[in-house]
């Protein structure tokens with residue numbers, strides 16, 4: 399069995415966001431594998447280590463810099479990496495185009511049986527692209543998964559719904575997206591980081607995968623930081639008195655009680 | 656005039672709050688013809704209620720089973736039809752699951768988890784948080800067909816009332832090919848019926864400052880008085896004091912209640928990512944330097960074990976009067 403994991407390079411979650419020339423500035427910001435994608439990579443490697451798969455391949459859409467994220471996945475234990483890029487993909491709001499590109503690349507990478515990804519990217523917060531590609535590829539999906547078994551030509555997964563969980567089965571090939579409790583991603587060891595440098599990393603253009611990008615459904619017309627807060631109104635006094643005064647303020651001033 | 660189709664989620668009787676908010680957004684679009692899609696057991700009964708939200712036509716699928724991607728996607732595809740249409744849904748676990756696939760089927764763009772919407776089909780503008788609320792982007796689409804999911808609680812709930820009985824278009828349960836079939840084998844309900852964090856009006860949240868699993872018992876009476884949901888920091892979850900369902904933040908739930916009360920939570924950037932869009936934030940923390948005070952509207956610098964019980968009593972008094 400071959401597993402493909404789609405990943406995205408994102409800012410670290412601690413990153414301070416600044417706007418520069420109408421775009422989010424990446425100056426001085428450390429970039430990582432999107433945390434949820436890391437769970438997906440770890441799961442794929444675990445399945446391989448337990449004999450459930452022969453090969454783990456990672457795929458990203460991203461500029462040259464995203465190669466670092468792929469190298470990290472290779473250092474974790476993935477066997478090969480693919481990066482698709484075209485400068486026309488740099489504009490935000492192009493989830494539809496990204497899905498077309500991803501589906502094209504995944505088509506070219508066939509045969510594979512399991513597609514893993516993080517359930518959402520922490521930067522654009524969209525949770526659209528890989529599911530949309532799955533529909534195009536005609537495979538089922540189980541999203542936001544915290545427990546996964548693969549075998550007998552199917553996946554059995556525990557997925558998070560609003561306020562409850564479900565145990566769900568789906569036939570392979572299938573897409574499964576990872577949530578945070580799925581596993582604990584390993585840190586690559588130094589020897590594995592060295593080894594990763596010699597593992598194959600292939601770069602594809604849109605032509606290579608036979609896709610014409612088309613125009614994106616959305617274009618970004620504005621970007622802003624949230625309005626700065628002025629700091630809390632501190633309610634002074636003995637704890638018990640302050641508590642009563644606070645209740646009063648919430649009732650009469652903030653009008654939220 | 657544009658067609659707006661709202662996916663309405665329900666429990667067999669009541670309409671989910673996020674869906675009511677989506678109906679409000681639909682009605683606010685000038686001159687729109689508002690239609691709805693209702694799927695599940697009790698769909699017909701729910702459909703009949705929708706006239707009060709300005710819905711003139713309901714596509715109803717009477718379906719007995721658990722949520723299934725193929726059924727929902729297929730039903731939404733039939734309801735959307737061929738022409739121009741703006742499809743709205745609350746950004747729930749169901750919509751997150753079927754909306755992207757619907758976009759592929761209808762070959763139309765989608766945008767998710769938005770907090771503002773203006774304009775009309777052909778020139779819609781939406782605002783949405785990116786980088787966990789550390790920035791907001793505005794996006795425009797000129798598409799005639801579009802799918803938009805709305806962040807729960809980011810939009811006001813409309814007044815319901817009046818309206819005639821909507822026209823009902825019954826849709827047969829769509830056939831799902833075997834290769835696409837997902838089967839729910841078991842539903843795991845939480846031990847207690849908690850109020851859903853994402854739709855809660857008030858959230859009482861506890862962190863490492865509550866000192867242990869029993870520390871949450873100090874918050875429970877306040878939670879009850881306020882009819883609130885119970886939230887927590889990730890540190891409290893990792894400590895094993897409370898189940899992960901309660902975690903608010905970058906890797907937990909994203910919430911925007913009217914009132915968020917953070918008790919013994921330092922306000923790490925990843926926690927703030929999940930709650931900074933709350934309308935009113937209250938922080939109770941004994942450290943005056945805690946970063947939570949930077950984004951709070953009101954704060955008390957003191958031991959939460961002294962503040963919370965007195966606060967609860969004071970609130971109970973206000974509620975009773």
Ligand SMILES: Cc1cc2nc3c(=O)[nH]c(=O)nc-3n(C[C@H](O)[C@H](O)[C@H](O)COP(=O)(O)OP(=O)(O)OC[C@H]3O[C@@H](n4cnc5c(N)ncnc54)[C@H](O)[C@@H]3O)c2cc1C
Pocket residue numbers: 411433861862863864865887888889890891902903904905906907908918919920921922923924925926929939940941942945957958959960
């Ligand atoms: C990739 C990543 C993702 C993360 N995702 C999340 C997430 O989704 N959600 C999240 O919350 N965190 C997340 N974190 C963790 C986050 O960085 C913090 O570690 C965490 O939020 C801290 O939780 P806390 O505020 O409860 O604990 P602490 O930071 O230890 O703060 C405890 C606070 O309680 C106060 N206190 C102590 N005793 C009392 C008392 N008796 N009365 C009043 N105040 C008291 C202290 O002054 C202190 O401010 C993430 C981290 C990473 C790296």
